[in-house]
Amino acid sequence: MRKMWIGMMLAGSTMAALPLHAQQIGEVSTAFRLLGKNDRIVIEAYDDPKVAGVSCFVSRARTGGVSGTVGLAEDTADASIACRQVGDVLTFKGKLPQQEDVFSERQSILFKRLHIVRIVDPVRNTLVYLTYSDKLIDGSPKNGVTAVPVPRSNPIPIK
Numbered sequence: 369m370r371k372m373w374i375g376m377m378l379a380g381s382t383m384a385a386l387p388l389h390a391q392q393i394g395e396v397s398t399a400f401r402l403l404g405k406n407d408r409i410v411i412e413a414y415d416d417p418k419v420a421g422v423s424c425f426v427s428r429a430r431t432g433g434v435s436g437t438v439g440l441a442e443d444t445a446d447a448s449i450a451c452r453q454v455g456d457v458l459t460f461k462g463k464l465p466q467q468e469d470v471f472s473e474r475q476s477i478l479f480k481r482l483h484i485v486r487i488v489d490p491v492r493n494t495l496v497y498l499t500y501s502d503k504l505i506d507g508s509p510k511n512g513v514t515a516v517p518v519p520r521s522n523p524i525p526i527k
Contacts, residue, residue: 390414390426390473398429405432414471414484416495418464421455422516424471424484424497445501445508447482451516458518463525464488470497488526493518 390412399407408430416422428447464486471484480503487496495518500511518524 390471393425395430399432401432404434405430407432416451416470416486418461418468418470419458419486419495420461421453421458422451422495423454424449424451424499424514426482426484426499426512428482443480445510447499447501447510447512449484449497449499449512449514451495451497451514453516458516458522460525463527465527488524489515490524490526493520493522493524495524 391414392410392412395408395410397406397408401407409427410430411425411427414424414426416424426447426449429444431443465488467485467487469483470486471482473482474480480501482501483499485498485500487498488494489496495516496513497515498511498513501508
């Protein structure tokens, strides 16, 4: 019984250490595909792991068809982001770096990732979030940006 309890604790701590994933909250079809899923735009929610009370909503294209359904298609770099205060009070889980890659997710089987970066603007006491895609050889300048102002009475702790 003790070994089972220790195993469950280790599994739980391993799960907690895994990277955060988006929660898909909706999608719309943009092009019909005869085989596999349709091309679509998905909307996903990400909660900032270091700022309780902030969520980011990202809309992005997903390629359908057979290759998209099995995960071999490469999605475009088009994305839009809106981050908002969703809790009554923003609380910080420690000091924040000036700039940090908060989320990163694979967009193709090799070499392409979607990033969400948090940048602290201490002059305006604001959290700025940027989304973009990168590729090993040829990145894209397509991006989206949003900001969450923090009340002056709650200064952002910076490393």
